Amino acid sequence: MEKIITGKAFILGDNIDTDQIIPAEHLVYSMDDENEAKMYGKFALSSVPKEQSGLPEGNIPFVKEGEFTSEYQIIIGGSNFGCGSSREHAPYALMKAGAKVIVAESYARIFYRNSVDGGFVVPYESKIKLNDKIKTGDEVKIDIENNTITNITSDETYSLNPLGDVLPIVSAGGLFEYARKTGMIE
């Protein structure tokens, strides 16, 4: 697992539900066939209301029309990120689009589990609200060892809640890797 992750930030509001992250009509593509699987990247965050997409200005698509990956690697949300359905396609779609880390004030349980157990994206909790302090397009750096996020553009650093109980699963790269490491499965 990388210790430092840098990239451009994409800013969202509160209550980003899984229908906004990947609309249900797209849940039919195979994840094993790369030609189909890349469609999850194409439609990632495609149902976020336009004015709420890429704050503070809005009207910025996470993935540009006709593309399959995003220029943003770090998503900054507000509270209750990933609420709604159990679809694991949600954190998977964000990963396929190229996202590596999400920073939000809080998460819905199933989305959080799926992110960790599937090893798709690292779901960090911020100690304070950050989606009004970082702008879409800002260069940010996540320091996994020290649990911090730095806005390189504005040279400000904020602390993040340690990953705690799920750190061993995140470090292993997912639930199955963790279970093999600890001898639960072969």
Place this chain on the structure above:
Amino acid sequence: MGMTITEKILAKSAGKDSVKPGDNIWLNVDVLMTHDVCGPPTIGIWKNEFGTDAKIWDKDKLVILPDHYIFTKNKHANRNIDILRDFANEYGVENYYDVGTDKYKGVCHVALAEEGFDVPGTVLIGTDSHTCTSGAFGMFSTGVGNTDAAFILGTGKIWEKVPETIKFTFNGKLPEYITAKDMILRILGDITTDGATYRAMEFDGQAVFDLSMNERMTLCNMAIEGGGMNGIIPVDEVTEEYVKARTNKSYEKFYSDDDALYHSKYEYNAEDLVPVVAKPHSPDNMATVKEVAGTPITKAYVGSCTGGKIVDFEFAAKILDGNKVAVKTFIIPATVEVEAELSVVKYNGKTLRTIFEDAGCILSAPSCAACLGGPEDTIGRTVGKDVTISTTNRNFPGRMGSKEAEVYLASPLTVAASAVKGVITDPRDLM
């Protein structure tokens, strides 16, 4: 220190004498349920991770209920059913309810109850967030993703963090114009969509125990809309009567101790409740029906795991009997059993089916249908700037199809009254 029902069931499942909130434990799963949207990727992960000699931990404990995208020409959606069918054949999965056969059931959470998989005191995990519905039977049930489900499929185990419990007590007797949907929408308005995140929601009080199992399922179904890990109602004679009619399995009854510790407690007086809606675009965006009365609608929808049970159609029929609908009104039974009951259950001497047909409703076959939008040829899907009033459980942007549409969530009484008037209408005006 005493324990709550949820804590007691989790302790038993983990093989421990006691647990407390925050404990990370490994549960032994009694039933794993999956469907056509999450089943194929779950099977894919299971095969990749366990290799060519992958084994199902216990075939009798696996239940596969295709229900989401059933009546569609979408070739990718149909391929998902083929994957489930091939898997069930290859591994001899008895509890597979195939589309296009006599075994087909319909919406998984209602079918689980009908087929006797909802057993008090047990742990049921499903690849669907509304798996919490089964908590109506005094059991622990919750939704997970594909990776967790694939892990269960191979090992029978899942890790969980023991949740704190919030208790919701409804004292007194419900007025005839109030349904379980009004109760849960009221709770969501009070606690918001993350008020119960990683917590159990326990329901009790006279008005809860007066509810039928169908209505109790509506209450537990939307625990997830408050972020809840599970919803749960203690077993009483109503539960036992239903369970004994559906299964011979033995079961264990758990009750919260008097000195159990709760995160918080909410109390309601049932007589004071009024019909409510959740306005667009969130299930916690509560308003009384009086506050939004007169809002024009373009569609009305009665269906889904939370709003397509026979009790929901009985409520709707009370209002629709002798009336005509003013907007397109969809009647989508959750399961084949509910669909059959429409032709048997009567109100004012007429079957519910006759009442709906005479009122000008559009009846269709059991599935999740437009609750979650689905493929473009899904019946009842919102298009353009539709304003739909619906008995379903979510009204997020784009949830029922169109990203420009607005969805109001309401009880079947309120949906039916609004369908008749063409504007959002308090059911008391027509009762």
